[in-house]
Structure formats: structure tokens, C-alpha cells
Amino acid sequence: MGRRKDGPMTNAMVVSEDEAYELLAQLVCSAELGTVEPYYYGTFRLLDAASRLMECMLRHQSNGTRDWLEAFKAELDQNKLLMMSDRPGYFRYLEQVGGRVAEGVKLHLARSSS
Amino acid sequence: VTEATSRRAEHVLEVIRGRRVVRAFTEQAVSTEDLWKILEAARWALSGGNRRINKFLVVQDPRRIRLVRTVAPGMLGRPTALIVILTDLRKAAEEQVQVDKHTTRWIDVGTAAMNMSLAAHALGLGSCPATSFSRSGVAVMLDLPPTLVPEFILQLGHPAQPLPQPRRGGATRRTVEALTYWERVGDRGD
Numbered sequence: 001m002g003r004r005k006d007g008p009m010t011n012a013m014v015v016s017e018d019e020a021y022e023l024l025a026q027l028v029c030s031a032e033l034g035t036v037e038p039y040y041y042g043t044f045r046l047l048d049a050a051s052r053l054m055e056c057m058l059r060h061q062s063n064g065t066r067d068w069l070e071a072f073k074a075e076l077d078q079n080k081l082l083m084m085s086d087r088p089g090y091f092r093y094l095e096q097v098g099g100r101v102a103e104g105v106k107l108h109l110a111r112s113s114s
Numbered sequence: 115v116t117e118a119t120s121r122r123a124e125h126v127l128e129v130i131r132g133r134r135v136v137r138a139f140t141e142q143a144v145s146t147e148d149l150w151k152i153l154e155a156a157r158w159a160l161s162g163g164n165r166r167i168n169k170f171l172v173v174q175d176p177r178r179i180r181l182v183r184t185v186a187p188g189m190l191g192r193p194t195a196l197i198v199i200l201t202d203l204r205k206a207a208e209e210q211v212q213v214d215k216h217t218t219r220w221i222d223v224g225t226a227a228m229n230m231s232l233a234a235h236a237l238g239l240g241s242c243p244a245t246s247f248s249r250s251g252v253a254v255m256l257d258l259p260p261t262l263v264p265e266f267i268l269q270l271g272h273p274a275q276p277l278p279q280p281r282r283g284g285a286t287r288r289t290v291e292a293l294t295y296w297e298r299v300g301d302r303g304d
Binding site: 021022026028029030032037041048 | 180
């Protein structure tokens with residue numbers, strides 16, 4: 001367990017170096033594509049990168065909030081595809097997804113500090 | 115219209131109507147035999163002036179597929195094979211195609227891609243197009259020479275789930291009548 005100014009920090013590694021490089025490329029190439037894709041693809045690329053990050057976290061047995069993480073990843077993967085079939089529904093999901101992830105962060109921090 | 119013609123038309127239209135974008139694949143590899151059949155379908159595709167300025171690069175090595183995926187945010191799933199459509203700039207120059215102006219460059223990519231998607235579906239495989247990728251990134255990952263430009267990636271594999279039925283009344287659903295004018299723009303012929 002490490003320590004930061006603003007509280008405790010778990011040191012469990014949930015992203016390998018290979019995976020970090022993959023995410024790095026995903027984010028950089030998404031930025032490049034942002035110059036030619038419709039604007040709403042920008043949000044989609046970010047959600048997809050978040051999904052890929054969660055895939056890494058789950059692969060490395062991220063503990064404490066695993067159930068939440070699995071459920072949130074499934075929810076996000078289902079809803080991100082609304083961008084292609086139901087754009088108003090997609091934007092409605094975007095309006096509340098910040099709250100959804102905040103619940104997970106709070107849960108994780110509460111467990112890791114207890 | 116003979117009965118044989120009618121049967122053939124219905125068979126082709128059934129394949130066209132039944133194709134879906136598939137993003138979830140099993141780990142089962144696509145056979146080389148099937149890949150050749152799909153490539154043969156691309157060879158038969160319409161080509162502007164029959165100039166054939168495209169080449170096709172097949173990628174089956176999981177490590178190379180993974181490398182391409184890192185620079186292709188449009189690859190959402192994990193396909194077991196890729197066919198990359200390339201523009202051969204050398205051939206284009208020979209055929210006097212002005213690649214920065216000539217729209218057939220893109221049309222040829224589309225016709226080849228569609229033929230391959232339909233062939234894959236007819237063979238029981240799933241396919242998904244990817245155009246959202248870094249051209250320079252894919253060129254590096256696949257060690258492409260500067261004369262071969264990646265234009266389109268067809269992701270292939272065995273579908274992990276049954277193909278979905280078409281959505282009725284969905285937000286993006288359009289009837290053919292809504293998409294069509296007849297003789298004159300503004301006149302739908304009804």
C-alpha cells in the first residue's frame with residue numbers, strides 16, 4: 001500500500017506494460033481519427049478506451065470492486081454501441097455515465113482504505 | 115424470368131439481406147480455403163476502368179492482428195483474420211489514376227469490400243469493416259512500403275453469437291422508398 005497526499009493508494013498493478021502500450025496507441029490513434037470522424041465518435045472512442053482499460057483490470061484480477069467493474073464494463077459495452085443505432089439514447093447514457101463511474105470509484109476507494 | 119433465374123435472384127438477395135456486421139468472434143481460425151474464396155470474390159468486384167489498383171494483404175498471425183488492433187480504434191472485436199485493402203500507388207501511376215482526385219479509388223475499395231463481406235457471410239463467417247485506423251500506424255505495424263496505402267480492413271472470424279434479426283422501426287431504419295427518387299429528384303414515383 002502506498003500513500004498519496006490525498007489518501008491511501010493501492011499498489012496492485014492492473015495494467016501490464018504491453019497493455020499500457022496498447023492503450024497508449026489506442027488513445028493517440030483516436031486523437032488522430034478525431035480530425036476526420038464525426039464529433040460524436042470522440043466520445044465513443046473514449047468510452048471504448050475505458051472498456052479496454054477495464055478489460056485489462058479484470059484480466060489482472062483487480063480486486064475489491066470486481067463485481068462492480070464487470071457489471072459496469074458490460075453496461076458500457078452495450079450502451080456505447082447505441083452511438084450507431086440510437087444516437088439520442090447514446091447521448092442520454094453519456095449524461096449519466098459519469099455518475100455511474102463515480103459510484104465505482106467511491107466504492108473502490110472506500111474498500112481500499114478500510 | 116425463368117424459375118432458375120428467380121431461385122438464383124432470391125438466393126443472392128437472401129445473402130445480401132442476411133449479412134450483419136459481426137464484432138464478436140470465437141477463437142476458431144478462418145480456414146485458408148475460405149480466405150481464398152473471399153479474395154476471389156474481391157477479384158470479381160467492379161473496378162473503375164478495370165484498372166485494378168488494389169492489392170490485398172491477408173493477416174492471420176494473432177500477434178500481427180494484435181499489433182494492427184492497437185492502431186485501429188475501429189477494431190472493436192478480436193477477429194482471427196484480416197484482409198487489408200491496399201491502394202498500389204505504383205499501379206495507379208501506371209494506369210494514370212490521380213489518386214488525390216479520382217473518386218474511383220474509393221469506389222473500388224467499396225466494391226471489393228462489399229463482395230468480400232457477402233462472400234464471408236455466404237461461407238458462414240462474420241465480418242466487420244474497419245476504416246477508423248491510423249494509416250501511418252497500420253503501415254508501420256505491417257511493414258508496408260510507401261507505395262502501398264492501407265485503405266480498409268475487413269475483420270473476419272466465426273461469429274460468437276447468432277446473427278441478429280433486423281431491427282424494426284429503429285432510429286436508423288430507412289425504407290428503400292425513403293432513400294429513392296424516381297426519374298426526378300423530389301418525385302418518389304408514388
